[in-house]
Amino acid sequence: MDTLTYAMASGVNRALHRLETGTVTITAPNGKHSVAAGLRTPLAVTIDGHCGYYAAGMNQxxxxVINGNAGVGVAENMMSGSVRVNGNASQSxxxxxxxxxxxxxxDAAARCGISMKGVDIVVGGSIGHMSAFMAQAGRLVVRGDAGEALGDSIYEARLYVRGKVSSLGADCIAKDMRPEHHAELRELLDRAGWPDDDTADYTRYGSARQLYHFQAGNDY
Incomplete structure (x- = not known):
């Protein structure tokens, strides 16, 4: 299919949902919400400009590709495919x-990767506080710094941070980087477009697994 170009309007998402394949460019999103949300076919979509809330949400x-900044909840509840923000992202x-x-x-603001359940997230800059809160599965890679309470109440997600971490949340600890972790981090960085990063510069964080079980001695 030839490349299709749409100026952002109320019917753009409806038009996208009717396509089974192809390459699409959306111009002048002007901060509109839910741009390219709910896609369920193997489209290649480029959005030229800044997006509002929930851009590319529920993607399958x-x-x-968003050539601009993205508002709250970009790629929220994504199932498969990819979303690339060539700019900054707001919360969640x-x-x-x-x-x-x-x-x-x-950069990504607060709560990046909150309750992530299997997604891979790579952030070129830094992330805000409470990121990876209750992260259940998947990998979060941060090439910059992380804000306060990283990985609070984390389950089995794996976090890799190259810069400083302001503080760790409940049950989140630094862990050893074994060969398999260097290998998976290398693969993620290559896919995301940073093949020159040295995986030895990163620290791995994950669950201490102390919140999994009821402790009879605790005062609830």
């Missing part, structure tokens, strides 16, 4: 996402 199969990027790859070339 599509590869979405990749929230509850089950699969796929989310790349943010700039």
């Amino acid at each position: 199969l599509a590869d979405v 990027a990749g929230a509850t996402a089950h699969g796929g790859l989310l790349v943010i070339t700039g």
